[in-house]
Amino acid sequence: MGLFIGNDTVIEAKGTAYGVVTSKLSHWDEWGELTGVDYTNEGSETVVASLRKGDKGEDVRVLQNKLLALGYSLPKYGADGSYGTETTAAVMAFQKDMGLLVDGICGPITQAALESIETNETDDENTSAARKVIITSSGEGVGIRAGNNDSYGLIVTAQNGASFNWVATAENGWHAVSLEYQVGWVSGEVCKIE
Numbered sequence: 001m002g003l004f005i006g007n008d009t010v011i012e013a014k015g016t017a018y019g020v021v022t023s024k025l026s027h028w029d030e031w032g033e034l035t036g037v038d039y040t041n042e043g044s045e046t047v048v049a050s051l052r053k054g055d056k057g058e059d060v061r062v063l064q065n066k067l068l069a070l071g072y073s074l075p076k077y078g079a080d081g082s083y084g085t086e087t088t089a090a091v092m093a094f095q096k097d098m099g100l101l102v103d104g105i106c107g108p109i110t111q112a113a114l115e116s117i118e119t120n121e122t123d124d125e126n127t128s129a130a131r132k133v134i135i136t137s138s139g140e141g142v143g144i145r146a147g148n149n150d151s152y153g154l155i156v157t158a159q160n161g162a163s164f165n166w167v168a169t170a171e172n173g174w175h176a177v178s179l180e181y182q183v184g185w186v187s188g189e190v191c192k193i194e
Contacts, residue, residue: 056082068167098113138160141157
Protein backbone atom coordinates (compact mmCIF):
# COMPACT_ATOMS: atom_id res chain seq x y z
CA MET A 1 0.00 0.00 0.00
CA GLY A 2 1.10 3.51 -0.61
CA LEU A 3 0.15 7.13 -1.11
CA PHE A 4 0.71 8.96 -4.40
CA ILE A 5 2.24 12.37 -3.62
CA GLY A 6 2.66 13.73 -7.15
CA ASN A 7 5.62 13.94 -9.53
CA ASP A 8 5.36 10.17 -10.22
CA THR A 9 6.34 9.52 -6.56
CA VAL A 10 4.71 7.38 -3.87
CA ILE A 11 5.21 6.78 -0.16
CA GLU A 12 4.64 3.06 0.22
CA ALA A 13 4.85 0.22 2.68
CA LYS A 14 7.32 -1.85 0.66
CA GLY A 15 7.50 -4.77 3.07
CA THR A 16 9.00 -5.88 6.37
CA ALA A 17 12.54 -5.89 4.94
CA TYR A 18 12.32 -2.29 3.71
CA GLY A 19 9.63 -0.56 5.79
CA VAL A 20 7.98 2.63 4.57
CA VAL A 21 9.90 4.23 1.69
CA THR A 22 9.58 6.93 -0.93
CA SER A 23 9.91 5.54 -4.45
CA LYS A 24 8.96 6.16 -8.06
CA LEU A 25 5.53 4.94 -9.14
CA SER A 26 6.03 1.76 -11.15
CA HIS A 27 3.21 -0.77 -11.11
CA TRP A 28 0.01 -0.49 -9.11
CA ASP A 29 -3.04 -2.46 -10.19
CA GLU A 30 -5.59 -0.68 -7.99
CA TRP A 31 -6.04 2.75 -6.47
CA GLY A 32 -8.67 4.71 -4.57
CA GLU A 33 -9.48 8.09 -3.09
CA LEU A 34 -9.32 8.87 0.62
CA THR A 35 -12.61 9.60 2.35
CA GLY A 36 -12.94 13.11 3.72
CA VAL A 37 -10.60 14.61 1.12
CA ASP A 38 -11.99 17.17 -1.32
CA TYR A 39 -10.50 16.25 -4.71
CA THR A 40 -12.42 19.01 -6.51
CA ASN A 41 -10.56 22.02 -5.07
CA GLU A 42 -9.51 24.40 -7.80
CA GLY A 43 -5.77 24.29 -8.26
CA SER A 44 -5.33 20.98 -6.51
CA GLU A 45 -3.39 18.22 -8.22
CA THR A 46 -5.58 15.60 -9.88
CA VAL A 47 -4.64 11.99 -9.27
CA VAL A 48 -4.93 10.04 -12.52
CA ALA A 49 -5.17 6.27 -12.68
CA SER A 50 -2.46 4.57 -14.73
CA LEU A 51 -3.55 2.68 -17.83
CA ARG A 52 -1.76 -0.53 -18.79
CA LYS A 53 -2.02 -3.72 -20.79
CA GLY A 54 -5.25 -5.54 -19.99
CA ASP A 55 -7.27 -2.40 -19.19
CA LYS A 56 -10.47 -1.76 -21.12
CA GLY A 57 -12.94 1.09 -21.42
CA GLU A 58 -13.48 4.68 -22.45
CA ASP A 59 -10.26 5.96 -20.84
CA VAL A 60 -8.27 3.53 -22.98
CA ARG A 61 -10.16 4.60 -26.13
CA VAL A 62 -9.40 8.27 -25.36
CA LEU A 63 -5.70 7.39 -24.94
CA GLN A 64 -5.72 5.49 -28.24
CA ASN A 65 -7.32 8.43 -30.05
CA LYS A 66 -4.65 10.78 -28.65
CA LEU A 67 -1.90 8.43 -29.84
CA LEU A 68 -3.46 8.21 -33.29
CA ALA A 69 -3.81 11.99 -33.51
CA LEU A 70 -0.09 12.28 -32.71
CA GLY A 71 0.82 9.85 -35.49
CA TYR A 72 1.37 6.68 -33.45
CA SER A 73 0.00 3.74 -35.39
CA LEU A 74 -2.66 1.28 -34.17
CA PRO A 75 -3.11 -0.49 -37.51
CA LYS A 76 -4.88 -3.68 -36.49
CA TYR A 77 -7.42 -2.64 -33.87
CA GLY A 78 -7.49 1.17 -33.87
CA ALA A 79 -9.21 2.88 -30.95
CA ASP A 80 -11.06 -0.19 -29.69
CA GLY A 81 -10.92 0.61 -25.97
CA SER A 82 -8.74 -2.41 -25.20
CA TYR A 83 -5.16 -1.86 -23.99
CA GLY A 84 -3.34 -4.68 -25.76
CA THR A 85 0.05 -5.29 -27.34
CA GLU A 86 -0.57 -2.74 -30.10
CA THR A 87 -1.44 0.06 -27.65
CA THR A 88 1.49 -0.88 -25.39
CA ALA A 89 3.86 -0.58 -28.38
CA ALA A 90 2.42 2.83 -29.32
CA VAL A 91 2.76 4.09 -25.73
CA MET A 92 6.35 2.83 -25.62
CA ALA A 93 7.16 4.61 -28.90
CA PHE A 94 5.66 7.83 -27.51
CA GLN A 95 7.59 7.45 -24.24
CA LYS A 96 10.84 6.88 -26.15
CA ASP A 97 10.23 9.95 -28.36
CA MET A 98 9.53 12.08 -25.28
CA GLY A 99 12.56 10.83 -23.33
CA LEU A 100 10.40 9.21 -20.66
CA LEU A 101 10.79 5.89 -18.89
CA VAL A 102 9.81 3.34 -21.55
CA ASP A 103 7.57 0.84 -19.77
CA GLY A 104 4.39 0.82 -21.89
CA ILE A 105 2.31 2.02 -18.94
CA CYS A 106 0.42 5.28 -19.37
CA GLY A 107 0.95 6.67 -15.89
CA PRO A 108 0.72 10.27 -14.64
CA ILE A 109 3.94 11.46 -16.31
CA THR A 110 3.09 9.91 -19.68
CA GLN A 111 -0.45 11.29 -19.46
CA ALA A 112 0.89 14.75 -18.63
CA ALA A 113 3.23 14.56 -21.64
CA LEU A 114 0.30 13.60 -23.88
CA GLU A 115 -1.75 16.51 -22.54
CA SER A 116 1.09 18.97 -23.05
CA ILE A 117 1.32 18.35 -26.79
CA GLU A 118 -0.84 20.53 -28.97
CA THR A 119 -1.84 18.25 -31.84
CA ASN A 120 -3.30 21.15 -33.80
CA GLU A 121 0.02 23.00 -34.08
CA THR A 122 1.44 22.35 -37.54
CA ASP A 123 3.55 24.53 -39.74
CA ASP A 124 2.41 25.61 -43.20
CA GLU A 125 4.60 23.01 -44.91
CA ASN A 126 2.99 20.12 -42.99
CA THR A 127 -0.49 21.52 -43.48
CA SER A 128 -0.14 21.71 -47.24
CA ALA A 129 1.15 18.12 -47.40
CA ALA A 130 -1.57 16.68 -45.15
CA ARG A 131 -3.49 13.75 -46.56
CA LYS A 132 -7.27 14.04 -46.76
CA VAL A 133 -10.05 11.49 -46.57
CA ILE A 134 -12.88 12.43 -48.98
CA ILE A 135 -16.33 10.85 -48.61
CA THR A 136 -17.36 9.31 -51.96
CA SER A 137 -20.77 7.80 -51.18
CA SER A 138 -23.59 8.93 -53.45
CA GLY A 139 -26.30 7.54 -51.16
CA GLU A 140 -27.35 8.66 -47.71
CA GLY A 141 -24.82 10.07 -45.28
CA VAL A 142 -21.83 8.02 -44.18
CA GLY A 143 -21.39 7.20 -40.50
CA ILE A 144 -18.16 8.22 -38.82
CA ARG A 145 -17.77 5.95 -35.81
CA ALA A 146 -15.83 5.78 -32.52
CA GLY A 147 -13.92 2.67 -33.68
CA ASN A 148 -12.89 0.88 -36.84
CA ASN A 149 -16.04 -1.11 -37.64
CA ASP A 150 -19.85 -0.74 -37.65
CA SER A 151 -20.23 -2.06 -34.09
CA TYR A 152 -18.87 1.22 -32.63
CA GLY A 153 -21.10 4.16 -31.79
CA LEU A 154 -21.91 6.81 -34.39
CA ILE A 155 -20.16 10.14 -33.84
CA VAL A 156 -21.38 12.08 -36.85
CA THR A 157 -22.85 11.55 -40.33
CA ALA A 158 -20.89 12.94 -43.28
CA GLN A 159 -22.21 13.69 -46.75
CA ASN A 160 -20.66 13.00 -50.16
CA GLY A 161 -17.67 15.27 -50.77
CA ALA A 162 -16.97 15.98 -47.09
CA SER A 163 -13.24 16.16 -46.37
CA PHE A 164 -11.34 15.22 -43.20
CA ASN A 165 -7.66 15.13 -42.24
CA TRP A 166 -6.33 11.55 -42.42
CA VAL A 167 -4.80 10.17 -39.21
CA ALA A 168 -4.21 6.45 -39.82
CA THR A 169 -5.53 3.39 -41.64
CA ALA A 170 -6.37 0.12 -39.88
CA GLU A 171 -5.63 -3.29 -41.38
CA ASN A 172 -9.35 -3.75 -42.14
CA GLY A 173 -9.32 -0.69 -44.43
CA TRP A 174 -11.06 1.73 -42.09
CA HIS A 175 -9.50 5.21 -41.90
CA ALA A 176 -9.05 7.29 -38.76
CA VAL A 177 -9.93 10.93 -39.41
CA SER A 178 -9.51 14.05 -37.34
CA LEU A 179 -12.77 15.55 -36.11
CA GLU A 180 -13.04 18.78 -34.15
CA TYR A 181 -12.35 17.30 -30.71
CA GLN A 182 -11.62 13.62 -31.34
CA VAL A 183 -10.63 10.94 -33.82
CA GLY A 184 -13.36 9.13 -35.78
CA TRP A 185 -13.33 6.15 -38.13
CA VAL A 186 -14.84 5.69 -41.60
CA SER A 187 -14.95 2.63 -43.85
CA GLY A 188 -12.55 2.68 -46.78
CA GLU A 189 -15.42 1.48 -49.00
CA VAL A 190 -17.14 4.89 -48.88
CA CYS A 191 -14.19 7.24 -49.15
CA LYS A 192 -10.84 7.87 -50.83
CA ILE A 193 -7.54 9.30 -49.63
CA GLU A 194 -5.94 12.23 -51.46
